[in-house]
Amino acid sequence: MSDHETDVLIIGAGATGAGVMRDLALRGIASLLIDRRDLNAGASGGNHGLLHSGGRYAATDTATAAECRIEGEILKRVAPQCIDDCGGLFVAVEGDDPDFAARFPAACAAAGIACEALTPDEARAREPALPQTLIAAYAVPDATIDPFRLVLENVAHAEALGLGRYLPHTAVEGFETDAGRIVAAQARDLRTGAPFRIAVREVVNAGGTWAGRIAALAGCDEVRLLGSKGTLIIANTRIAKGVINRLRPPGDGDILVPGGTVSILGTSSVTLRDPDDAAARAPTAAEVDRILDEGSAMLPVLAETRFVRAFSGVRPLLLSDAAEEDGRKASRGFTLYDHEGQGLANFCTIVGGKLTTFRLMAEKTADLVAARLGVVAPCRTATEPLPSGPGLGWTAPGASARDWMARADATDTILCECEMVARSAVDEIVARAPGHEDHMSLDAIARRSRIGKGACQGAFCSMRVTSHLYDAGVYEGAEGLGEMRRFIDGRYRGVRPVLWGAGLAQTELAEILHVGLAGLDLLNDDAPEDPR
Amino acid sequence: MRRPHRRIETQLTVVGTGIAGFAAALFARARGLDVAQVGHSGALAYTTGYLDLLGVADGRKIADPWAGLDALRMTEPGHPFGRLANADIRAALDAFIGEVNAMGLGYTPAGAANLTALLPYGVTKPTLSLPETMWPGAAALAERAPALIVDFAGLQGFSAAEFAANMAAVWPGLATARLAFPGMESLQVFPEPMARALETRETRAAFVARLRPHLGAVTHVGLPAILGVHRPDTVRAALEAELGVTLFEIPTIPPGVPGIRLRELFERHLPGRGVALEPNLKAAEARLDPSGITLALHGPMEDLDIRAEAVVLATGRFLSGGLRAERSGIRETLFGLPVAQPDGREAWFRPAYFDPRGHPVNRLGLTVDDRFRPLDAAGAPVHPRLHAAGAVLAGQDWARSRSGAGLAIASAWAAVNAAGAELGSSPGDPGPTTAPGAAPAQEPGTA
């Protein structure tokens, strides 16, 4: 790969990095966004997609709660296409502390959060899945957000303004500094293995859980993070109309977030020392059981629900604020390091925070970068609507199915039946979505669509999409099967902890397909090992 | 309304309608036993149609399955094949293939070595016996014959380009073409209706007209498995006569034709062979007593009790319903037979999907004695005449080792022979049998 030059290098293509990219572009500043893996590969893609009303932090952290409320209101205005303003409930059931529940309205009031008390019957009328054991219920303006569409649209908008470029699977391995400034980043294309150089004027470290390591590459040791692994499980059906939170001190299995056609139940919290420890990062059967046992008390239907996968995100929490290294008690606030105290004048690190507050984090970061570049244009992301565009609308659960039904074009073959993703959607992503490239991986396509997300978790669509990509000339030689194998193995890691009942039968069929029919276990894969 | 209650008395009842179940029913009839069989759709539907015996050992393809079996008995003493001699396995395969051929579905004889069979994405697998419609593909590969691979507009998951690209290293120069299937233009198409349509002269003629312009100088044409459901060999011969090339089928991902072909073949022929077949009813409950086994079935309109002196349980695994996994553990669904298993789900699956050792859960199942009788926790047979066969058996990983059909057929053979000996029947002619006075109906002419 040839060398690059950019005004601002943004490292980390999660919500924050993408948000900084767009914020800068709206101020007229060009940037290059890179990620070691791909968009939302870290915590931005590994969460429940809750757009907080702030209710969840009302009892413990009024400032964060208020920040969430304000940012939530802004996002509902500027990015409604990414948001399902479904509302939420906080509910307590028999056995929960009634005093804790009783304090909730006052805590919400302190953070300015609208909170309406409901009788158990009213709550059940709103959410029929709630149990007879309900003792308290409050409605709050929780909503859900599609973090994938959000990030895709932020990146696409910057690209459309001609002031942004995104490179996936690009790692930073070092920085060249000169007189207290970073002059270039030493990067590597992890797919080809080729090293290259990115000349920069400013560098933003939005590496999330990995931000401490990235800062260290530049010689900055002040970013000290605690990884808090949160495991969630996902059902391919929508169990509730809105968000349902358990009204008690945070614990496993205390929140159910619907997202389009799915439901996400979480969250566990386990401290993680090394964010690259894949084994420790993987969700476990024990975590799933804990989440499910707890969640079933709040929503008994969960005990009978088919879950299609588990996933874990690693929350980057600021170690300095973490009390006793307990991820749940650490601050949900964010910090912007200007690193000037560490002798670098054009490097900053933005870390912590929440998906809900990503825009504010980006704003503060862009303020610093713009000032350093001498640009006076103000932030516009709080008022400028987030535009959509081609290749951006396929991540919302149910969107491709509705689109296909509306178009009623039988010749547009469906490749993923579970989620009804048509050939045309895949073609559009391969041709136009942010980060599209030659020989695009199945994982990259899946990240931009619902491929692999339904009940079969990619067992069938991996095969059908691969066949189509051969037909479309995207894959050549033996690369498609290697791609299929990598993708299926990746999906499996999330499926593994929820394998019982129908899921286990599904996996037995998958074994028949992938081993018996595709021979992937014996594939003589000459391609280099997946660097991810 | 009075719900009718029917009762059937049999010597042997086979529970399950997969390869193991159908093989058991055929073997039992060949021994002259009075046989009932019950079951429902299951994993048979997903077969390639190949009859594997042992294709992979230690993560590598093997050429000689018989030597592989000898080795397996040393390395995996608990494997069901460890309770079978090669001679018995061969006799079972020969008998089964003989029966299937006699019913009108051609299979190559089980030989001394594995064949190299084609898979849909341009890779191969070792197998022992091939449907006659697929055998020419293996032969064409062996001689690198000039061949055309055809796929179809609207058919999910089968790409001639993909097949050719992945095959290129060993079979270069494959030509490809995409056709619209006659009468199914502008539609999503499935192999099954295509195959049925090719059973008519009219569709064959239209198909030939569409394929012929693409032939060029090839001698062979590979198609997804669509050459008829009912009489594929006749359909293939009719098309070959028109086209002047050799045709071969390549299995497809589900929903594919080979499994449907086998199921319909057995459903069509077994009643005529004296098997009281209920192909759409799962046994709901079972009761063991010293003199026999009673199965309760609930049809739409009637309840059915089957009283059997002996039972062969061939209910398969999770897909077919023979085993059921709960969060807390795995159980056998009909009799509640013990399934030895590790403590906790975390040990069911390995962290990496394609770990060459396979997953422990795939080796869980019913532990049996030398007469293929499931054992209780104390190691004694649960019942003197309750036998088990096929994928439900513990200690084997049929998918990874490419041994599904061989295991099903050989264990059915052993289970039936043990049951037959207990019931006092003598081993009969293992060849095809027809029940007296039950000549099969004439088949549609497709010539």
Added chain:
Amino acid sequence: MNAPTERPEIDFLAVARALMPAGATTDACVGCGLCASGCPAAGLFGMDPRRFVNMAALGMNEALSTTPWVWACTQCKRCAYVCPMGIDVSLLVGVARGAWPDDEKPKGIVRSCAAQRLDASTSAMGVRSEDFVEIVEETAEELRESDPRFADLRVPMDRKGAMFVVNQNSREPAVEPEEMGPMWKIFDYVGADWTYSSKGWAAENFCMFTGDDAAWKEMVETRVDAINALEPQVWINTECGHSFYTLWKGIERFGLEAKFEAGSLVSYYAQWIREGKLPVNADWNTLGVKFTVQDPCQLVRKSLGDQAAEDLRFVVKTLVGEENFIDMTPSRQANYCCGGGGGFLQAGMNDERRAYGKRKFDQIAATEAAYVLTPCHNCHSQIEDIGGHYHGAYHVTHLWTLICLSLGILGPDERKYLGPELAGINLPEEA
């Protein structure tokens, strides 16, 4: 049948949980597509059984409540037959049908159901009880006059205590009363102790097809009351038809008290042949005319299973000669619906119905048989129609026609469904 107006929101997942047995709900789906592959309605309106399941999981309740596909699905339950999990998509289809406002449902089905509710006859073709009694008596009189052999033939009506109460499809009294004759002759021949009921006699039930459970129940109640009143041992459904399924299933589903068993006429044919009461044979078939048979979904897959299919084959093989019988593939419980069921024939969707019927046509064509025997009336109509549409060279007949032909008692005016090669065979000697 375009976009909907107001209709109740149905939670199809909740319906699935309520109606489908454990282990066979939509949650059990492994996405293999066997249902879609095996469904003749797959592809019509872009829908198939698998998509119905997936769309339920995706919460696309409005799309499922409004897709016209539910009228193209004949609820034949073949999807459940081929599904390893036994998922019965037709249960969801029935509920979806019920969600349609009556004025947007296919008019033919709605009108037929409405007609059935107008009179105690329960006839979809508007034949009232008194008309039926009159038509039966007139037709019987003509038969007695035209065929001396049946000069004493009696067609009992409302005879209490008869062993069998037999129903009658409305098509015969309404448009071709002479087609009732063969069945009467068979009853007469075997000396059956039978009767019609003047109430609830009609062998059709379009109310079930409307998805209106209340109307279905009403229809079944009327019939059960009428049959109970006559105190038979067995209610015999005429040569199949959905009325068989709708009655026994309705009795079960609505918890009605029926003091009789339900039997199929085909099984009684088989029994009478085995007992020697119906001494039929294939001697008449000197030309070696080839026959195939349609297994009615309602009778075989949905009700009696392969026993009924076996009886059907026994009857047919005896009638036409073993060597002249060619089975369709697949057959018995795996048989394809012809596309005449579920009200499809009455739904006014001819293009879709014929596209559906193409698979049945191919099956028949592959047998190269000259005749298709169809016990079921809707099968009869549909198979005739697709034969014409796709230029098939076959005839479609009822079993009673061939039974009487074999016995030499099939009158000249009872041969409208026979081709020219059989029109003159085995005519009654004195006719």
